[in-house]
Amino acid sequence: xxxxxxxxxxxxxxxxxxxxxxxxxxxxxxxxxxxxxxxxxxxxxxxxxxxxxxxxxxxxxxxxxxxxxxxxxxxxxxxxxxxxxxxxxxxxxxxxxxxxxxxxxxxxxxxxxxxxxxxxxxxxxxxxxxxxxxxxxxxxxxxxxxxxxxxxxxxxxxxxxxxxxxxxxxxxxxxxxxxxxxxxxxxxxxxxxxxxxxxxxxxxxxxxxxxxxxxxxxxxxxxxxxxxxxxxxxxxxxxxxxxxxxxxxxxxxxxxxxxxxxxxxxxxxxxxx
Numbered sequence: 345x346x347x348x349x350x351x352x353x354x355x356x357x358x359x360x361x362x363x364x365x366x367x368x369x370x371x372x373x374x375x376x377x378x379x380x381x382x383x384x385x386x387x388x389x390x391x392x393x394x395x396x397x398x399x400x401x402x403x404x405x406x407x408x409x410x411x412x413x414x415x416x417x418x419x420x421x422x423x424x425x426x427x428x429x430x431x432x433x434x435x436x437x438x439x440x441x442x443x444x445x446x447x448x449x450x451x452x453x454x455x456x457x458x459x460x461x462x463x464x465x466x467x468x469x470x471x472x473x474x475x476x477x478x479x480x481x482x483x484x485x486x487x488x489x490x491x492x493x494x495x496x497x498x499x500x501x502x503x504x505x506x507x508x509x510x511x512x513x514x515x516x517x518x519x520x521x522x523x524x525x526x527x528x529x530x531x532x533x534x535x536x537x538x539x540x541x542x543x544x545x546x547x548x549x550x551x552x553x554x555x556x557x558x559x560x561x562x563x564x565x566x567x568x569x570x571x572x573x574x575x576x577x578x579x580x581x582x583x584x585x586x587x588x589x590x591x592x593x594x595x596x597x598x599x600x601x602x603x604x605x606x607x608x609x610x611x612x613x614x615x616x617x
Contacts, residue, residue, distance in 0.1 A: 359389075379411075411430070489527060547580065
């Protein structure tokens with residue numbers, strides 16, 4: 345058994361990818377991307393995942409699923425009461441999924457906000473945490489911008505400020521941090537080092553294009569890949585007990601089988617880092 349804990353990501357409604365990840369020997373955990381489903385479908389999918397017996401991390405819904413903690417109505421034309429009801433039901437399902445699957449980590453995005461409204465977003469996020477308190481919530485760093493809109497919580501310092509005394513656990517997404525470093529013209533390795541001050545309980549890993557500010561979830565061995573893999577694997581080797589979840593958005597779930605092999609090769613290649 346490898347001395348790292350590698351995982352793959354599966355949507356809650358994707359039995360094909362689930363089956364592949366469960367059968368892949370190199371995959372030791374899965375991250376289940378939750379989002380609001382009709383109750384019968386939700387219970388059916390959670391039951392199917394539970395039957396696999398594989399350890400689970402739950403990823404809470406985020407803005408693409410109608411759950412945007414720091415600015416619920418931003419970029420959303422629905423009436424605010426409808427949005428609030430959707431968020432309530434989605435978060436209740438998320439917590440139930442974590443309960444049923446025995447997950448002790450629920451990854452959370454602070455969300456996106458309207459340009460010029462950062463201060464309001466920073467004030468709204470703690471209100472969300474007050475409404476949905478749970479010690480399993482794990483705050484993830486986001487890229488500074490995506491598709492023209494700004495996102496909240498991009499660096500280690502910003503995550504710590506947002507978490508306050510409410511959240512104590514963090515998820516370090518390597519390409520998100522690289523996007524932020526490229527956008528703000530920061531040194532990636534220095535920003536990565538700042539995460540040593542946080543209790544990071546999960547890593548997210550994929551790749552991005554050289555000097556890009558856009559998170560694309562590219563393969564680790566993508567020919568245009570620009571992630572500083574030496575810095576990344578140096579951290580992974582210093583923290584082998586922290587699980588690392590691969591995140592891809594390709595049509596074929598077989599990407600995880602291929603990338604698990606690439607990860608193993610990179611792990612060996614950076615044995616001295």
